[in-house]
Amino acid sequence: MHIDTGIISLIEMGADGTRSAQVDCSPKLIPHPGQYLQAHCPAEPDSALGWSLFPVGLPSSITDTDHPAPLSLAPIPRSWHPGTPLELRGPLGHGFTPPPALQRLGLIALGESAARLLPLIRPALADQADVVIFSAAPLPAMPPAVEIQPLSALPEALAWADFWALDLPVEKLPSLRQMLGLEPQAYLPRPVQALLTLPLPCAGVGECGACAVPLRRKSYALACKDGPVFDLKQVDDW
Ligand code: FES
Incomplete structure (x- = not known):
């Protein structure tokens, strides 16, 4: 975990209305998909808690530390603009960990945006994996190799992927099986990691x-440290 400063170089608006910022900062701060940074704007001392910012979008690379791609982070407040300085702490938490020999990556966006899943796409394509994304949220222009499907197509596709990555508001956990077309008590037939959205x-x-x-077995985990990406089999409430 590193503490450093950065500066916003560009503000972007995604296809789903997600407002994000490209931030010039040390490569050591760059989160992997699903991890986050804690950002505080020193010009806004009233926002003492800061913002939890996740990597979003389709950078050409977020792991090449010699030539890091511009880092897009979201969500950001409307008061931030190009030139805004930030105090940054990160990367924080545990992100997605797809298996090394991944052949078929499935992405499922069950919230208002798929933006936090998109940084998984380029590394998977670089490893020659097939990628399908299921989303009700609007998506940006995708690489031709990425297949886009509606959420209604999920029940027939659950055995397709080697690995599923979900973006899921925590309040939707109790209705997750219904959204996936699973029977009560049933699990997905493949490994699933879920990026839970919560404060x-x-x-x-x-x-x-x-x-x-x-968690199952009557215990709890802190999403800020132990997540916010969890193995779905460990999580209770669904
Ligand atoms: S955000 Fe305070 S313990 Fe996780």
Whole structure:
């Protein structure tokens, strides 16, 4: 985990209305897909808690530390603009960990945006994997090799992928099986990791507990430290 400063070089608006910022900063701060940075704007001392910013979009590379691609981060407040300086802390949490010999990557966006799943696409295509994305949210222009499907096509496709990556608001966990077309108590037939959307107000600094996620066996995990990406089989409430 590193602490450093960065500066916004560009503001972008995604196809789904997600407002993101390209940030010039040390490559050491760059989060992997599903991880996040805690950002604070020193010009806005009233926003003491800062913002949890996730990598979004389709960079050509986010892992080449010698030639890092511009980092797009979201969500950002409307008050930020090109030239805004930021104090950054990260990368934080645990991101997605696709298997090394991945052949078929399935992405499922169940929230209002698929943007946080998109950074998984370029590395998968570079490894010659097939990629399908299921989303009800508008998507940007995709590489030709990426297949786009509606959420309604999911039930017939659940055995297709080697690995599924979900973006899921935590309040939708209880209805997840219904959304996937699964029987009660049934699991997906392939490994699934879910990026849970929930507030991360202290990002682990104060251990406020606001990001507690119920696990099976009656325990809890803190999404800010132990997640926000979880193996779905470990999570309770669905
Ligand atoms: S956000 Fe405070 S403990 Fe996780």
